[in-house]
Amino acid sequence: xxxxxxxxxxxxxxxxxxxxxxxxxxxxxxxxxVENSNYALKTTTGDxxxxxxxxxxxxxxxxxxLGLMEHLAAQGLPCPLPVxxxxxxxxxxxxxxxxAITTFLPGVWPxxxxxxxxxxxxxxxxxxxxxGQGFAPVRENALGPEGWAPLLEKCLDRADEVMAxxxxxxxxxxQNILREWPKDLPSGHIHADxxxxxxxxxxxxxxxxxxxxxxxxxxxxxDVAVCLNAWCFERDFSFNVTKSxxxxxxxxxxxxxxxxxxxxxxxxxxxxxxxxLLTRLYDWLNEAQGALVTPKDPxxxxxxxxxxxxxxxxxxxxx
Amino acid sequence: xxxxxxxxxxxxxxxxxxxxxxxxxxxxxxxxxVENSNYALKTTTGDxxxxxxxxxxxxxxxxxxLGLMEHLAAQGLPCPLPVxxxxxxxxxxxxxxxxAITTFLPGVWPxxxxxxxxxxxxxxxxxxxxxGQGFAPVRENALGPEGWAPLLEKCLDRADEVMAxxxxxxxxxxQNILREWPKDLPSGHIHADxxxxxxxxxxxxxxxxxxxxxxxxxxxxxDVAVCLNAWCFERDFSFNVTKSxxxxxxxxxxxxxxxxxxxxxxxxxxxxxxxxLLTRLYDWLNEAQGALVTPKDPxxxxxxxxxxxxxxxxxxxxx
Numbered sequence: 258x259x260x261x262x263x264x265x266x267x268x269x270x271x272x273x274x275x276x277x278x279x280x281x282x283x284x285x286x287x288x289x290x291v292e293n294s295n296y297a298l299k300t301t302t303g304d305x306x307x308x309x310x311x312x313x314x315x316x317x318x319x320x321x322x323l324g325l326m327e328h329l330a331a332q333g334l335p336c337p338l339p340v341x342x343x344x345x346x347x348x349x350x351x352x353x354x355x356x357a358i359t360t361f362l363p364g365v366w367p368x369x370x371x372x373x374x375x376x377x378x379x380x381x382x383x384x385x386x387x388x389g390q391g392f393a394p395v396r397e398n399a400l401g402p403e404g405w406a407p408l409l410e411k412c413l414d415r416a417d418e419v420m421a422x423x424x425x426x427x428x429x430x431x432q433n434i435l436r437e438w439p440k441d442l443p444s445g446h447i448h449a450d451x452x453x454x455x456x457x458x459x460x461x462x463x464x465x466x467x468x469x470x471x472x473x474x475x476x477x478x479x480d481v482a483v484c485l486n487a488w489c490f491e492r493d494f495s496f497n498v499t500k501s502x503x504x505x506x507x508x509x510x511x512x513x514x515x516x517x518x519x520x521x522x523x524x525x526x527x528x529x530x531x532x533x534l535l536t537r538l539y540d541w542l543n544e545a546q547g548a549l550v551t552p553k554d555p556x557x558x559x560x561x562x563x564x565x566x567x568x569x570x571x572x573x574x575x576x
Numbered sequence: 577x578x579x580x581x582x583x584x585x586x587x588x589x590x591x592x593x594x595x596x597x598x599x600x601x602x603x604x605x606x607x608x609x610v611e612n613s614n615y616a617l618k619t620t621t622g623d624x625x626x627x628x629x630x631x632x633x634x635x636x637x638x639x640x641x642l643g644l645m646e647h648l649a650a651q652g653l654p655c656p657l658p659v660x661x662x663x664x665x666x667x668x669x670x671x672x673x674x675x676a677i678t679t680f681l682p683g684v685w686p687x688x689x690x691x692x693x694x695x696x697x698x699x700x701x702x703x704x705x706x707x708g709q710g711f712a713p714v715r716e717n718a719l720g721p722e723g724w725a726p727l728l729e730k731c732l733d734r735a736d737e738v739m740a741x742x743x744x745x746x747x748x749x750x751q752n753i754l755r756e757w758p759k760d761l762p763s764g765h766i767h768a769d770x771x772x773x774x775x776x777x778x779x780x781x782x783x784x785x786x787x788x789x790x791x792x793x794x795x796x797x798x799d800v801a802v803c804l805n806a807w808c809f810e811r812d813f814s815f816n817v818t819k820s821x822x823x824x825x826x827x828x829x830x831x832x833x834x835x836x837x838x839x840x841x842x843x844x845x846x847x848x849x850x851x852x853l854l855t856r857l858y859d860w861l862n863e864a865q866g867a868l869v870t871p872k873d874p875x876x877x878x879x880x881x882x883x884x885x886x887x888x889x890x891x892x893x894x895x
Contacts, residue, residue, distance in 0.1 A: 260607040265687045266777070282778070284684045285616060286607030288579040297604060297616055299682070304618075363618070365603045368584045458585070459601070 260286035262294045262309045264352045272351045275342040278302050289454055304361035309354040314470055316355055321396045322469050323347050332388035336466045362465030364457025370488050375500040379507025381463045382484055386477045386512055389446035398473035400532055402438050405431055408535040415542050434531055437524045447480035448472050452487040478518035482525035486561050494560040502575030519571045526565040534558035579605035581613045581628045583671045591670045594661040597621050608773055623680035628673040633789055635674055640715045641788050642666050651707035655785045681784030683776025689807050694819040698826025700782045705796045705831055708765035717792035719851055721757050724750055727854040734861050756843045766799035767791050771806040797837035801844035805880050813879040821894030838890045845884040853877035
């Protein structure tokens with residue numbers, strides 16, 4: 258769940274007075290989401306989402322995230338549209354945080370992703386990549402390969418609390434990944450965190466892509482690899498190649514993958530597994546007392562990493 | 577937050593097919609609530625709340641809770657109305673749980689209760705007590721005085737981990753409370769958990785009373801005492817007698833308190849503080865690994881208990 262910051266009625270009323278979206282009708286914390294505080298806000302004119310940005314989000318990045326969302330929404334992508342205050346600002350202070358109101362998107366995120374979901378997701382990811390091309394500002398991927406060694410460094414002295422020899426094994430795996438990391442692949446704006454709980458479906462279509470706060474400018478195929486990790490493993494950590502084939506088919510119906518991108522998929526998938534493994538490991542070892550979010554098991558991604566390390570080529574993903 | 581049980585799209589669709597309330601438009605976990613899993617459900621016909629009852633709720637009690645809600649809603653109280661399936665059932669299985677759909681109530685719960693909130697709350701509590709009188713079935717208060725000694729017993733061997741000498745002190749306090757506990761006061765159905773996050777306000781009125789899953793048949797004045805504890809202490813645990821006076825004024829505008837009820841307020845308030853102290857202490861000592869809810873500090877209620885133990889008479893509450 259995620260409600261870290263409480264908003265008093267007075268503060269909410271004063272905040273809403275900045276906008277031309279009517280008065281408050283209801284205001285409920287939303288359980289989903291990990292990084293920020295999210296509220297379902299109903300006003301006399303409709304449904305909205307109110308997000309308060311918490312400490313893990315750099316305020317300097319917020320205009321980029323909201324600019325990208327505005328751009329993608331204008332391109333017809335089903336992503337939340339930031340609502341501007343009467344001043345024109347889409348970021349305003351609330352309860353000691355910076356906050357934004359965005360449009361409410363209908364739909365339900367899939368608790369059990371099917372092959373059909375994966376194909377639709379692949380298509381939506383490609384459309385995201387293409388639609389982002391007109392948005393000029395760039396954002397470096399803070400959780401891209403340059404970020405992994407420093408993150409592992411912070412976990413090394415206690416990594417073996419999670420599993421015997423984990424520290425040594427991750428150091429070796431990371432060295433391999435960084436050595437094989439591609440130098441040059443087609444790049445642009447990527448979502449970088451398009452897990453099932455960030456994708457809403459309605460009536461057999463994707464109705465919402467949300468949570469843009471890890472988005473960055475990086476290899477498109479890395480985003481594909483994130484989705485392979487997020488959508489194509491079963492609960493027992495077996496890899497469902499029918500799902501990955503559907504995901505890639507959906508993607509390639511809108512944007513072809515180059516030979517270099519295809520060949521890089523195994524190392525990109527290892528890198529993506531490493532990225533989620535490391536942030537989870539860090540959270541696991543540094544669980545805050547009074548945390549509202551239960552840390553996720555880092556070893557889920559250790560298992561994915563091992564799968565990708567053992568594949569011989571992109572054929573393992575159904576290509 | 578509270579989402580303990582995930583519901584797949586397929587299960588949700590099949591569940592909704594039992595009702596005549598349209599198809600799903602959105603389905604989001606709600607952060608508020610502690611005992612059950614709650615989802616905001618939007619269908620093609622409107623907004624609803626879907627609740628899955630978790631293990632702390634006895635399924636045998638559910639027809640009583642929902643019957644009381646139906647009765648109170650019919651009396652014009654702003655409480656959720658259980659929606660009946662086409663079969664007539666208001667309780668149906670979902671995702672391995674028993675689940676109910678109720679109407680959505682507008683409003684916002686007050687993060688900072690004011691004197692005005694307290695007066696409105698008192699009035700709503702009295703109306704709740706009066707409106708419940710036509711509902712014949714009774715439910716024993718499992719967390720009433722008979723439940724406290726067994727609960728303390730389960731915590732005694734580790735209570736001193738929370739505070740030095742806490743076990744001995746609570747044993748003595750509980751003996752006093754049980755000795756002074758009134759034998760006979762006006763009784764009926766009480767909410768028993770009417771904390772600020774269970775009360776919605778809109779446009780200066782109470783728009784919703786929710787979360788009936790501790791409701792029981794017990795002394796009305798005990799419910800008043802619960803509200804004194806829940807609404808009239810400041811963050812520094814000082815007691816705000818202006819708030820308690822407003823709460824009691826609001827209550828007595830609809831239902832007079834008898835002399836016996838007034839005289840019993842100090843011990844009822846001690847008992848109510850003990851009840852929340854004990855359940856919190858139990859949860860604190862038995863925090864489940866992977867718990868989605870951070871246990872609340874039991875000592876918040878130790879401080880309230882001490883306040884009520886030191887009051888000379890009901891005059892301390894502004895009577």
